[in-house]
Amino acid sequence: MPETANTAATAAATTATTEGTSAAAAGGPPLLEARGLVKHFPARGLRFGRRAPDVKAVDGVDLTLSERSTLGLVGESGCGKSTLVRLLMSLERPTAGQVWLDGEELLKLPAAERRRRRRGIQMVMQDPYGSLDPRMTAEELVREPLDIHRDPVGARERSLRARELMELVGLDPAHAGRLPYQFSGGQRQRLGIARALALRPRVLVCDEPVSALDVSVQAQVVNLLRELQREFGLSIVFIAHDLAVVRQMADEVAVMYLGRIVERADRDTVFEQPAHPYTRALLSAVPDPDPRRRGREARIVLAGDPPSPSKPPEGCPFRTRCWKPQEICRTDPPAAAPQPHGGTVLCHFPGD
Incomplete structure (x- = not known):
């Protein structure tokens, strides 16, 4: 209950x-x-003929x-x-x-290093539905940060990691093939949290x-x-x-x-x-x-x-x-x- x-x-x-x-x-x-x-x-635009x-x-x-x-x-x-x-x-x-x-000023870092360092800070969005791609499965959504940042492990390991994260936030890994609309609002937010944790921030x-x-x-x-x-x-x-x-x-x-x-x-x-x-x-x-x-x-x-x-x-x-x-x-x-x-x-x- x-x-x-x-x-x-x-x-x-x-x-x-x-x-x-x-x-x-x-x-x-x-x-x-x-x-x-x-x-x-x-x-x-202008305000009374002057720059606003x-x-x-x-x-x-x-x-x-x-x-x-x-x-x-x-x-x-x-x-x-x-x-x-x-x-x-x-x-x-x-x-x-x-x-x-x-201890490092982010904007002074070279672009590649700043991108790498930004793995350490991730976001959970406000809208648990609008922030998730409706065409991607739950596993794909959670795994996407690992794919984008070229995590050194292979595709199979990334998929296993995504399912582990789903279980960690209280979702059934058996539902990894579901689309976002098939989850409740609370479950979608759990997906967003699992996605944010993928890069170990x-x-x-x-x-x-x-x-x-x-x-x-x-x-x-x-x-x-x-x-x-x-x-x-x-x-x-x-x-x-x-x-x-x-x-x-x-x-x-x-x-x-x-x-x-x-x-x-x-x-x-x-x-x-x-x-x-x-x-x-x-x-x-x-x-x-x-x-x-x-x-x-x-x-x-x-x-x-x-x-x-x-x-x-x-x-x-x-x-x-x-x-x-x-x-x-x-x-x-x-x-x-x-x-x-x-x-x-x-x-x-x-x-x-």
């Missing part, structure tokens, strides 16, 4: 609580690091990911999460900044991996990712809108707004003591599962829509939606200030 939503979610939360802290505490040099990442896209301003999708991001840890990346749609992921994977060339993987980037799944299936996929992380020593960048899932999965959380990281700290600090007003607003929108506590805390409703990334506000990027802006917020952009708990926050008046 499949797990119920409550039972599965409880199991995932327990796993995250008992093991997330130890992973984060491992520390050590970062495995994946972004330094001053900027990505501006040139706008098309560039779209500032990512506007100065510093991130680190330690070995065997999970970094949760959250924020509204359009805040720059997907662009940041493409920069981390070297699928986009940044306007400025650097990406380091295991050290970093797994999960871009909204459970947003298209039912709640009970979400918990099963989260549990699977945690088990694979333990077994293979994976480091994970986990992107999600659902903060409850992020709390189950992440060791650290980075909150993104208008192309910038406005707050970053360990998971418990972000959820229990949020310092940035935007983080507080996001958390206030999360439904409380305990009916006895519902309505005790006022929900923070942000005014208006996020500003255009082609013309962000002067000063603090969040000031146009903040309920407590001061004059300094209108004139001076805040610097990333270290907090007593060890995190950083991009706010002149954190925690007020």
Whole structure:
């Protein structure tokens, strides 16, 4: 019998609580690091006879990911999460900044070496159906990365490896000849995870991996990712809108707004003591599962829509939606200030 939503979610939360802290505490040099990442896209056409301003999708991001840890990346749609992921994977060339993987700056490597090094960072896509070629069998989909990167083993060994990966993620190898439409949504996402593991990466980037799944299936996929992380020593960048899932999965959380990281700290600090007003607003929108506590805390409703990334506000990027802006917020952009708990926050008046 499949797990119920409550039972599965409880199991995932327990796993995250008992093991997330130890992973984060491992520390050590970062495995994946972004330094001053900027990505501006040139706008098309003219506005009032002048060239339209560039779209500032990512506007100065510093991130680190330690070995065997999970970094949760959250924020509204359009805040720059997907662009940041493409920069981390070297699928986009940044306007400025650097990406380091295991002590090497990826963009400075020769093309062939960069391609080889990129085997160490793989992605699990958001849409478990649209990201899979509908004409390929399950075995072909999982084996394709090995074929593309010319894995030194022969075709038979690659096929055996694909079937082993299917079994590893909870799929029956006897179904290796099936097409994607013959699998459920959760099974298709497991196929995507098996495909991402084919090259034995050290970093797994999960871009909204459970947003298209039912709640009970979400918990099963989260549990699977945690088990694979333990077994293979994976480091994970986990992107999600659902903060409850992020709390189950992440060791650290980075909150993104208008192309910038406005707050970053360990998971418990972000959820229990949020310092940035935007983080507080996001958390206030999360439904409380305990009916006895519902309505005790006022929900923070942000005014208006996020500003255009082609013309962000002067000063603090969040000031146009903040309920407590001061004059300094209108004139001076805040610097990333270290907090007593060890995190950083991009706010002149954190925690007020």
